[in-house]
Amino acid sequence: MKTIIRNTLTAARRMALRFQIRTLEVQIDGMGECLECVTDTLIRLRIGTARAVARRELARLRSEYSETLPVGRRVVWGQA
DSSP states (O other): OHHHHHHHHHHHHHHHHHHHHHHHHHHHHHHHHHHHHOOOHHHHHHHHHHHHHHHHHHHHHHHHHHHTSOTTOOOOOOOO
16 A cells, blocks of 8 residues: 555646746747847846756756656657
């Protein structure tokens, strides 16, 4: 019974992490599209800083997701 509960909780955690990862990927992509449209230097710097923070958070979430996988199984991520 404990294994079923543990496996269910791990699957739910993986699903939540996958959702957060996908959300950040979409956000980073949107910031890249905005950079093409913006001409103000200050706004471009702010978007660039926010993008760097989002990338760092994405790396942390990917690492957290990899920790939930069984030993010996690894996910290869594309670049953000």
